[in-house]
Amino acid sequence: MMGEEGFLLARRRFLHAAGIAGSLALFAGRAVAQSMPTIRLPFSNGSRPLSDAFPQKGRMILQRARPPLLETPFDVFDKGVFTPNNRFYVRWHLPDIPTSIDPVAFRLTVRGQVRKPLELTLRQLMEDFEPVELAAVNQCSGNSRGFYEPRVPGAQWGNGAMGNALWRGVRLKDVLDRAGVAPGALQVRFDGLDSGLLPATPDFLKSLDVDHARDGEVMLAYAMNGAPLPLLNGFPLRLIVPGWFATYWVKMLNDIEVLDKADDNYWMAKAYRIPDTPGANTTPDATGVKTAPISRMTPRSFITNLREHDVVRVGQDNPVRGIAFGGDTGVARVMWSSDGGTQWREATLEEDKGRYGFRRWHTAYRPQVAGPQKLLVKAINTLGEEQPMVSNWNPGGFMRNVVESVGITAA
Amino acid sequence: MQTNVLLLALVLALPIVPSVASTAKPVAVPGTLTVKLPASNGAFPVGPGSELAGQCLICHSASMVLTQPAMAEDKWVGIIEKMRTVYGAPVPANQVKALAAYLARVNAAQQAK
Numbered sequence: 029m030m031g032e033e034g035f036l037l038a039r040r041r042f043l044h045a046a047g048i049a050g051s052l053a054l055f056a057g058r059a060v061a062q063s064m065p066t067i068r069l070p071f072s073n074g075s076r077p078l079s080d081a082f083p084q085k086g087r088m089i090l091q092r093a094r095p096p097l098l099e100t101p102f103d104v105f106d107k108g109v110f111t112p113n114n115r116f117y118v119r120w121h122l123p124d125i126p127t128s129i130d131p132v133a134f135r136l137t138v139r140g141q142v143r144k145p146l147e148l149t150l151r152q153l154m155e156d157f158e159p160v161e162l163a164a165v166n167q168c169s170g171n172s173r174g175f176y177e178p179r180v181p182g183a184q185w186g187n188g189a190m191g192n193a194l195w196r197g198v199r200l201k202d203v204l205d206r207a208g209v210a211p212g213a214l215q216v217r218f219d220g221l222d223s224g225l226l227p228a229t230p231d232f233l234k235s236l237d238v239d240h241a242r243d244g245e246v247m248l249a250y251a252m253n254g255a256p257l258p259l260l261n262g263f264p265l266r267l268i269v270p271g272w273f274a275t276y277w278v279k280m281l282n283d284i285e286v287l288d289k290a291d292d293n294y295w296m297a298k299a300y301r302i303p304d305t306p307g308a309n310t311t312p313d314a315t316g317v318k319t320a321p322i323s324r325m326t327p328r329s330f331i332t333n334l335r336e337h338d339v340v341r342v343g344q345d346n347p348v349r350g351i352a353f354g355g356d357t358g359v360a361r362v363m364w365s366s367d368g369g370t371q372w373r374e375a376t377l378e379e380d381k382g383r384y385g386f387r388r389w390h391t392a393y394r395p396q397v398a399g400p401q402k403l404l405v406k407a408i409n410t411l412g413e414e415q416p417m418v419s420n421w422n423p424g425g426f427m428r429n430v431v432e433s434v435g436i437t438a439a
Numbered sequence: 440m441q442t443n444v445l446l447l448a449l450v451l452a453l454p455i456v457p458s459v460a461s462t463a464k465p466v467a468v469p470g471t472l473t474v475k476l477p478a479s480n481g482a483f484p485v486g487p488g489s490e491l492a493g494q495c496l497i498c499h500s501a502s503m504v505l506t507q508p509a510m511a512e513d514k515w516v517g518i519i520e521k522m523r524t525v526y527g528a529p530v531p532a533n534q535v536k537a538l539a540a541y542l543a544r545v546n547a548a549q550q551a552k
Contacts, residue, residue: 228527
């Protein structure tokens with residue numbers, strides 16, 4: 029049936045890598061999938077199974093089993109400022125992911141334009157460098173892609189391809205200084221242990237400018253929320269790029285290469301490009317738009333305790349709360365509106381856990397009349413940047429940060 | 440004096456460094472972590488062209504295809520070509536159109552779900 033020799037070869041490798049004994053397993057799981065509970069994301073073709081089957085993970089929205097794309101159910105964001113490790117979203121590009129890692133045998137290499145190449149054990153990273161901690165939001169470039177109109181291809185995420193964690197590790201700067209960055213270094217490239225199964229598949233590599241890599245904030249994290257990283261979030265070591273989209277946060281990081289030229293690999297030069305326009309905004313029929321690699325995040329905010337169609341009480345104070353983040357800087361203000369955005373009122377910001385993390389906020393809403401209502405929320409960051417009332421659009425479905433709303437009924 | 444005030448003002452104006460030297464208890468080097476990833480269970484609906492779509496499963500689950508928004512056949516041709524040229528998907532050139540027709544049909548049926 030699938031007579032292609034190359035395919036069979038590749039498939040043997042895949043079956044081997046995935047640990048599947050017989051090819052029938054590929055097609056045998058329909059009944060299992062159908063018995064799973066499902067959730068409906070609010071766009072067409074939005075039905076998704078909820079899965080408890082992934083290691084070190086609780087219940088997650090199953091976008092794709094292989095390589096895993098697991099979305100955090102949105103109610104998790106109402107429970108606290110940090111996203112628990114077992115509910116933190118998961119996003120892999122390539123199908124060959126190691127499923128057993130010995131941190132004693134693990135090595136991080138630092139090479140390229142350096143005076144002294146390094147090969148570091150996890151113990152050396154933990155003991156020979158100053159440990160640092162930082163709260164930061166990790167958000168997929170394509171978070172909320174399913175909401176774009178017109179729709180765009182790619183992982184059809186709702187709003188749950190993001191999370192906030194307290195990362196612990198060492199400064200990338202300290203590690204680079206140990207190796208001694210040589211004159212002429214331009215970028216620093218990061219590689220993890222994952223790879224493709226077909227020989228042609230480009231390895232997943234991401235790069236930062238050398239000054240960014242040495243800013244003292246970019247981290248190599250070996251722990252998240254006080255525990256080792258779950259395997260699917262990058263065990264044993266992950267790059268943390270505070271304020272930047274998660275595509276740069278290379279998981280299972282085991283190789284750092286200092287380059288003397290701009291990285292032209294596929295994942296920098298062709299993928300994860302955004303229109304080089306304000307808000308990464310363009311139109312479906314635009315041609316010849318100049319592009320740039322996606323980089324910093326922009327502010328977002330969400331109501332977490334009210335969902336579409338919830339009922340609130342007329343003439344009474346109803347608690348409204350949620351989360352916000354500023355992008356690559358802190359949250360200055362969170363504003364909310366119950367009249368479609370004519371008047372905005374200020375919400376109360378809760379404790380600041382660090383400018384790159386989620387900031388919880390709350391307010392009280394007292395509807396005066398019964399009937400359908402809409403609550404809007406927007407964040408303004410410390411640079412004065414605020415969420416737009418109209419969404420951006422681009423063919424990659426990247427960087428969505430439109431003002432969010434929840435439709436409720438007062439009764 | 441004035442210089443000192445200026446210096447003080449500068450220091451106060453500096454942003455708080457968000458990554459701080461950790462005071463938390465040191466964490467130990469963790470032991471070997473071994474996990475089992477669940478099998479990818481979804482299948483492509485059987486029909487003309489579904490055997491070609493089986494090639495997609497080399498690298499990813501069927502759900503990657505089945506969860507996509509409505510896309511016409513020419514869009515699917517573009518996606519298949521990207522899979523062939525960038526990722527090395529072993530779809531022969533003379534079968535691209537047949538696969539695109541299958542994917543467009545399955546994708547259209549999926550939209551009501």
